[in-house]
Amino acid sequence: MNAICDLFGIQYPIVQGGMVWCSGWRLAAAVSNAGGLGLLGAGSMHPETLREHIRKTKEATSKPFGVNLPLMYPQIDEVMQLIVDEGVKIVFTSAGSPKKWTGWLHEHGVKVAHVVSSSKFAQKAEEAGVDALVAEGFEAGGHNGREETTTLCLIPAVRRVTKLPLMAAGGIATGEAIFAVQALGADGVQIGSLFALTQESSAHEEFKRLCLQLEEGDTRLLLKKLAPTRLVKNKFRAEVEAAEAAGADETQLRELLGKGRAKKGIFEGDLDEGELEIGQVVSLLKGQPMASVQETMTRLLEEYRKAASANYSL
């Protein structure tokens, strides 16, 4: 019995994070078909694109799947209605307060998990009535909490304040890490980077190829005066670092960032000008071939079982 499996009706408590420009119907359906929970990343989809991806996911899998929706999504009312109309039963919310939408989603038979970066936000999310939590640490890719609390420190902190089903996120790309975060109090995991670099991810091949060559220290949390974002080293990031070192303010950074940088980098494969988002754990994947989701899940399960049956001693 696993609280995450029970809640979502899935086989393994392994959720694929809903990531901008990576998590379309192919990835979500593949993860759900492999026994995990696939999530569509609505953050980078127009409403009608999301509708199309929801429909295609339903065609491609009979298993549960969900949508990740950042709560600062511009047409949030429209897209929430669409999610309900299309019969989606699981929503992961992030980047905002879950207070406004959780009750409404529940009324429409949708289960809600919310992504937090601290035990304070975990308590607020529980008060808002969410069914489960994702606690995401400093090592995660993309947008990130301001507290910079790492997964190792965050999971026990969140576990102490709530009994809700809890997924750990950030720094998890192996079965050993899944076992480790369970020892810290998580029931399951949300995995981003590892799935972003599978064959089924909609990220550009060049982006995946680059990420599978990164070393320790090649990602860094920057843009803290805007929204802290973990970025891969490239030409654009060097400009950000130079600007920040010189004391650039919010306005200057916003101008430097411009619009559509993440799409340019992750989806269009512009490795120089694009904003390349991936988690710190990517360096553990260095040199690995680009795997399918099924191969990835099989490896995670094998590693987990090995870790769970190893001899440990004090």
Add this chain to the structure above:
Amino acid sequence: MNAICDLFGIQYPIVQGGMVWCSGWRLAAAVSNAGGLGLLGAGSMHPETLREHIRKTKEATSKPFGVNLPLMYPQIDEVMQLIVDEGVKIVFTSAGSPKKWTGWLHEHGVKVAHVVSSSKFAQKAEEAGVDALVAEGFEAGGHNGREETTTLCLIPAVRRVTKLPLMAAGGIATGEAIFAVQALGADGVQIGSLFALTQESSAHEEFKRLCLQLEEGDTRLLLKKLAPTRLVKNKFRAEVEAAEAAGADETQLRELLGKGRAKKGIFEGDLDEGELEIGQVVSLLKGQPMASVQETMTRLLEEYRKAASANYSL
């Protein structure tokens, strides 16, 4: 059988980090007497002070203990000779290359562990002949690696490149975390913050009291243009943050830092002007009473056993 216990001849693979202004003979002897490995923090001691602490530790315990020595210590030749003359059998080196001293220490019957922040440095340390490694993640207190790799990502990376006995450091203040890092590939742990705040630590009472009230997000890695250092929020840190936000360069930061700030804060208890160093994991200790080393060790062992015997499921 545990590689760390075997190497050092200790009961539990729990090493107390040698921390500036915290790790005198009282703390080191108490940890060794409780079955772990106590380390004197030479970084904040003049050579003759270190000699005195070595002698007092020997009087206070018959168990193995060691010295942590930053390799940028000004009178390094003098202090290395002193360590050997006083019969110390275990040295943990940090903040520098272990190439020059490891062989010499071995010739004098001293076992050497080296602190690293990346798998590259781990490989270099193994080439230098060290007997064991401490891999310390981003969440650790005080001086810190430039890669910002968290313990969750760092331990598997180091484990992949070396079979040396491996201690995880950074973010570990519970028995559950000890179990978790073993699942990631560590044999044992080096624990700093938790021991820095025990009764036997030589840190100032006011510093300990403040640290035992800190919340998530209250420590932050700053001074990256000098040497990345994790600092507790206070008046001095606010000045550092303001200077860095405005683009202060290395020289300006060095001037702002001045001399003796860590002593002022940690040892003298000046909570406004001092440089307060503690690990991110301190927030897990919030509200706990100031424990003795023996109580702390007992709790760690209980938590570990509970974690090791829990039911985990995928």
